Amino acid sequence: MTEHSKRPDTIEHLYHLGNIWRLKGNIANAELNYQQILAQDPTFVKAYERLGLLMLVSGQVKKAREYYARALELDPQDFIVSKYLEYVDSLLQSSQANSQMPTVTGGREDSPSNPAGKICLDQRISWSHHRSGWGPAVKALSPLHNAKGVMLDTAIEANFGHSQWKDWVNPPEVLEQMKKDGTFQALATSEEKGLVPYTEPWVGFIHDPHEMPEWYEYQLAPQSIFKKPVWRKSLDHCRGLFTLSSHLKGWVQQQTGKPVSSLLHPTETPEVRFDFGRFMDNRQKLVVQIGNWLRSHVAIRRLPLIKGNPLGYGKAFLEPSPGFLAAIEEIVRREKAHYGVEIEPEYAANTQALRPLPNAEYDELLAQNLVFLYLFDSAANNTIVECIARATPLLVNPLPAVREYLGDAYPLYYDTLEEAAQKALDLELVKKAHDYLAHSGVQDKITWDYFLDSFKNSAVYRSL
Incomplete structure (x- = not known):
């Protein structure tokens, strides 16, 4: 006689109670009830199904997959669970989904x-x-x-x-x-x-x-x-x-x-814009990467600016949204593997993550620091138009669509990371890029x- 057949009333009661908590939106209590079932009977398929569902709706995709896979292992003929598992696998194929x-x-x-x-x-x-x-x-x-x-x-x-x-x-x-x-x-x-x-x-x-x-x-x-x-x-x-x-x-x-x-x-026309005087007075200058989509997350880490560089630049990347750092690290792993590159320790040591910022702090960031992008491809790019609107100088690789927005004469294009670092240290070029954005007329075309x-x-x- 199985453990399940010995205590069906207890298990069915817990299952029913878990379903009630789930329908009321109390994920924690529902999960507790389903886990209590599995403590009594690790082969109770419906508990795994429900736990998979709880994890899925709460955004814990990897945990959802574990539960659905276990349910399908116990009952390979469960058609609905198999479809949920296919969906979860499709989500996990994309680290940024x-x-x-x-x-x-x-x-x-x-x-x-x-x-x-x-x-x-x-x-x-x-x-x-x-x-x-x-x-x-x-x-x-x-x-x-x-x-x-x-x-x-x-x-x-x-x-x-x-x-x-x-x-x-x-x-x-x-x-x-x-x-x-x-x-x-x-x-x-x-x-x-x-x-x-x-x-x-x-x-x-x-x-x-x-x-x-x-x-x-x-x-x-x-x-x-x-x-x-x-x-x-x-x-x-x-x-x-x-x-x-x-x-x-x-x-x-x-x-x-x-x-x-x-x-x-x-994009919007902000009140706070880049100020070269504030940039010069900034004792904690940053070369900061903003955004995620179609950007290299390895490039900012490999940008050859070490601690103690002539302008005292630190390097940073802005977390796009709360809880996104794990996804960024996965992108870094995939990028390194695909291109066969490593990140030099002395360059990584001068790179930090910045938490997502409220609008006012974001405007302050762009008002007194230098922005960096390495794009895999681009049509429009939010960071570029936001820098244009603020006349914030940015280092960026000159893709065709980027040139459409910034123009062919923009001073801070780069072809190599070494060139990007050299231009970041050239204050005359940084000032020239700021003046170019402020007076090129491009700002009038992004309202x-x-x-x-x-x-x-x-x-x-x-x-x-």
Whole structure:
């Protein structure tokens, strides 16, 4: 006689109690009850399933996988658990999956419907970790919102990339179970939710560039998205596309055969800007990397500025959001392995992590320090436009789209890390870069109003 058959009432009571706590949202008590079951009977499959679910909804993906794998080991025929395990594995393939997920706001646009407008903004997408990123940019288009207009997908990467992580649809019984478990909205794909493919006229923004390294979140590259059946079906109804660089525009036009318009990514105009005098007076100067997406996290560590360098620079990288350091270390590990590089101890010793900063402290950081980026690829880059708006000098590798924003004559481009370090130590060049950004006129082209006017006058919008 098994332990389970000896004490079924106790186990069933604990299981029922755990389910009640789960439905009430008390994760800790629910987990305790399920663990108490396993202490009595380590073969009770449903307890592993529920623990997997608890870990998944609380963001502990690795723990969720352990529980689901154990449940499937005990019952290899459990179809629903097998589907959950497939989903968890897809999440774990991406070390940055949780950090880069966009926020999708559906429902009715809160701006009045303009009968003369041509686009419907009922779907608005933003990345919550950005200071003044895509959400406010989309908000700037509100005067063009018409409830009966052509649907604007403000970031195709959400419905066709992040949320469309597989090309097959779960059977109805699995989707129904997900709804009962309360995980349907979080785990179902865009296709399973009925969001794609698009079957009505639409236009959309493509954010991610087309020369992303294959080892780096390539499932979000436009090449990967363009291969998906839901994209190909949707493309039949597409009236045009928008990009945030001309470099990407040409490629998208060639790949899709659709009209494409390119716009500059806007940002806010801050009150606090870079001050060269404050920079000179700063006794704890930093060369600081900001942001995460498509950036090398090895480069700032390998930048050859040691402690005691002539300007006393420390090096730092700003944590994009709370709890993200572990993900950064995983990116560093993957990057080192892919390129076969090591980080010199004396350079690493002068590199620190900075916690996420409130807006006022972030503005102070950019007002008196030097920014550093090494980009794998780029279309628009939030850090670049934020530095332009503040006239904050930044060291950056001169990718084609970067040149579109900063211009060919920008003084702080670099081709090697040694060159970047030399330019950081050249105060005349740093001052020249600040003056260039302050007086080049680029700042006038990244305002909300300029973005709205550019969108309204674009060939794609005028064709609707």
